[in-house]
Amino acid sequence: QNDHFQWEKYLEETGSLSAPSEYFRQSKIPPANDFKVGMKLEAHDPRNTTSVCIATVVGVTGARLRLRLDGSDNQNDFWRLVDSPDIQPVGTCEKEGDLLQPPLGYQMNTSSWPMFLLRTLTGSEMAPEAFFKKEPPKPPLNNFKVGMKLEAVDRKNPYLICPATIGNVKGDEVYITFDGWSGAFNYWCKYDCRDIFPVGWCNLTGDILQPLGSNVLITKNTTKTQPPPSKAAQRSMQSPQNSAIILPTHQTKKSGRPKPPVCPS
C-alpha cells in the first residue's frame, strides 16, 4: 500500500527496534477519517491557543486534517489528527458560553468580524459531531529508549511524517531525530506528544511516510560476506548524531537556520 518507505528491511539492516505502540498517545487502531474538503469546524488558533476560531478542512491526509482558519491567509495552514482535542464541531464554543474569535492575522477590520462569521457559516457544510474522535489516554510512563524507531511529524514541514529515531530521553521528554537528515529538524517533545507515531502508522492510515534522507548509514548488509557488527558498532549506528560512517550525497539546504513553514502545493 505504501510504496514510499518499507520499514521491515530497514529495521533488519540497521539492527534496530521499533518503539512498541503502547508507548505512544495514539489509538492502536487509527481513527477513521470521514472529513471532506470544504467542511467547517471549530479549532484552537495555533498561534493564539486560547482562542477558538472557525476553520475549513482544506485537505485530508491519513488520520489528519489540513486546516485553514476562516478570515486568515493560505500561508498558515496546520494539521490536526481527527482525535485532536484542538478541534470540535461548530456550535461547541457557543454551547459553552464562549465567543468565536477572529484568527490572529484577521485581514479585515475587527468590526466586520460578526458579519464575516455569519457569512462564512451561512450555507456551509459543518462536519458532523460523529467525525470527531475521542483523544486516546496518556500512557502512564515514558518508556521510550534511545535507538527506538518511530514515525514523526517534521515540525518544520508539518505535513510530512518521516522515519525517525529516539535520539535521547530525559524525564518525560524524548528527542526526535530524522533518519538520513542532519540535526536541523530534530526536536524535543513530551513522550505523549501527538506528533509521534508507531512504525506502521502511515501504512495503516494511508498517510504518506517520507523516504529516508540521503545521509544514509552504511549498514552491515552491504555485502553478504561481512561479519555482523559488534554490539558497540550497532549502538553507534543508532546513535542520534549518526556518528557511524555516513554518505553525504547532498547537503540539506540552510541547515541550522530556522525556516518558515512551507506550503506543499
Ligand code: MLY
Ligand atoms: N526540502 C526541504 C524539506 C526537508 C524535509 C526534511 N524532513 C523530512 C526531515 C529541505 O531540505 O529543507
